[in-house]
Amino acid sequence: MAAPESASVATPYGGLSLTHSSTVDRVAEELRRAVFEGELEAGTPLREVAIADSLGVARSTVREALGLLVAEGIAVREPNRGVSVASPDPEAITDVVRARAVLEVAGVRRWASASEEARxxxxxALREYAAAVAAEASYQQLNERHLALHLSFVGLHESPRLVAMAETLIAELKVALAQIDRIRRNAHDQAGSHTHLLELLDGGDVEAAATDLEAHLADAEVAIREALFRAP
Amino acid sequence: MAAPESASVATPYGGLSLTHSSTVDRVAEELRRAVFEGELEAGTPLREVAIADSLGVARSTVREALGLLVAEGIAVREPNRGVSVASPDPEAITDVVRARAVLEVAGVRRWASASEEARxxxxxALREYAAAVAAEASYQQLNERHLALHLSFVGLHESPRLVAMAETLIAELKVALAQIDRIRRNAHDQAGSHTHLLELLDGGDVEAAATDLEAHLADAEVAIREALFRAP
DNA sequence: ATCGTCAGATTGTCGGACAATCAGTCAACG
DNA sequence: CGTTGACTGATTGTCCGACAATCTGACGAT
Incomplete structure (x- = not known):
């Protein structure tokens, strides 16, 4: 069902794109990076003026960037008290994992009817994660690949909005993970578990894969909670 | 598990709350209202200065409010071209309905394990919707109650984040519905269908309810699409 | 028909300003 | 001794004015 080209030829410039990076975006990106890499501890207040002249931009620009972070759940704003890095409480962890479970498990259940592309x-994603594990990549690399794998489960829905939601959930989770970065989680012996999951999927046993994933997420939740809230 | 009160008595002020309404919030709320009530057609550009001195506030305040609307999917921002009311295209409708289906159906499937409160x-929600139907309430009232009912399905997850997500999805949908408000959808002969669904749930036949809901959403999608994109 | 060029409008960003609100201190008071 | 009230400094929420960069549309030249 080719769209009727308005006379003349179709333009051959379909493959071009240009990323418009506004100052606000760059500020927000820098703040995200700082949070995810643990430079900014959870609960740290993000002072507008300090950030502004630290980055050489205007306060209004910083304000707008902070609005983005708040919308993404990376930071929280308290009226007249400013915004600070979100400090994950136990309920938040539980909720994020539960929400992820809904999106990911439902995605996995669509395995058969998903497009070959999504599969x-x-x-x-699994290959790259496994490669990172084998190469004993940095903790952050592993995290990145691991979460990307989970995101690809949601991608099976082929719904941009569901993927976007999963992304903000994962962003919130990354704030928590950044906190236990130093604690050096033992994690990431999980590569085998994920491989098993994929084998189940390719073998057609979707239900087994779904319950597997659900168990994996439940495990992850308690692991994160223990690492965070059983502090010395 | 009562929290250990730090000596002395527990404060008897638990039931108090105070809603802090910033100017930005009020501006955003006014804009939402205008969009949902059809005063602002889809695609209408939201000019910052015009809104600013129309509401008697500063431009920066309006900018921030517009940022909120964009984050909620009610409006879209194009770089250097400003933000305008989101104009739903067919893909967006499909995607929103698909995402809703995932959240709502999964919620309904949790019926048995949900808290009595959520049930x-x-x-x-159904009672209030039915009451509105019986009272031949206004089209907007019906819409409001109908969507609230669907939101309560998501509430069965008892996950604040999933509910928040469903809310933004529904907000996006309301923009589309506002467009066909004038066209006076025939809809809302659906009260019976929903009552049937609840009977299935209370009877324990969760699966039947889930497939019912899925069918209902699919119907809604084509209805909306036809109303929107088969213009005279 | 395509390409410069120009004027007008609008956004993106900046800088400064001020009242309102908040956190902390500290003295006064019952 | 615990509560209250007043003071100070810091920070946010909001406003105002300004300017460069970019988009839109028209107009004329090639």
């Missing part, structure tokens, strides 16, 4: 995305 | 919320 292939899962496979490559 | 009761569904029942009262």
């Amino acid at each position: 292939e995305a899962v496979r490559t | 009761e919320a569904v029942r009262t």
Whole structure:
């Protein structure tokens, strides 16, 4: 069903794109990076003026960037008290994991009816994760790949909005993970578990894969909670 | 598990609250209202200065409010071209309905394991919807109650984040519905269908309810699409 | 028909300003 | 001794004015 080209030829410039990076975006990106890499501890207040002249931008610009972080759940704003890095409490962890479980498990259940493209995305995400594990990559690399794999499960829905939601959930989770970065989680012996999951999927046993994933998420939740809230 | 009160008595002020309404919030709320009530057609550009001195506030305040609307999917921002009311295209409708289906159906499937509180919320939502139908309430009233009912399905997850997500999805949908408000959808002969669904749930046949809901959403999608994109 | 160029409008960003609110201190008071 | 009230400094919420960069549309030149 080709769209009727308005006379003349179709333009051959379909493959071009240009990323418009506004100052606000760059500020927000820098703040995200600082949070995810643990430079900014949870609960740290993000002072507008301090950030502004630290980055050489106007306060209004910083304000707008902070609004973005708040919308993404990376930071929280208290009226007249400013915004600070979100400090994950136990309920938040539970809720995020539960929400993720809904999105990811439902995605996995769609495995059979998903597009081959989406399925292939899962496979490559797993490959890259496994490669990072084998190469004993940095903790942050592992995290990144691991979460990307989970995101690819949601991608099986082929719904941009569901993926966007999963992304903000994962962003919130990354704030928590950044806190236990130093504690050096023992995690990431999980590569095998994920491989098993994919085998189940390719073998057609979707239900087993779904329950597997659910168990994995439940495990992850208690692991994170213990690392965070059983502090010395 | 009562929290250990730090000596002395527990404060008897638990039931107090105070809603801090910033100017930004009020501006955003006014804009939402205008969009949902059809005063602002889809695609209408939201000029910062015009809104600013129309409401008697500063431009920066309006900018921040617009940022909120964009984050909620009610409006879209194009770089250097400002923000305008989101104009739903067919893909967006499909995607929103698909995402809703995932959240709502998964919620309904949790009926048995949900808290009695959440289940009761569904029942009262249905009652209020039915009452509105019986009273031949205004089109907007019906819409409001109908969507509240669907939101209560998501509430069965008892996950604040999933509910928040469903709310933004519904907000996006309301923009579309505002467009066909004038066209006076025939809809809302659906009260019976929902009552049937609840009977299935209370009877324990969760699966039947889930497939019912799925069918209902699919119907709604084509209805909306036809009303929107088969213009005279 | 395509390409410069120009004027007008609008956004993106800046800088400064001020009242309102908040956290902390500390003295006064019952 | 615990509560209250007043003071100070810091920070946010909001406003105002300004300017460069960018988009839109028209107009004329090639």
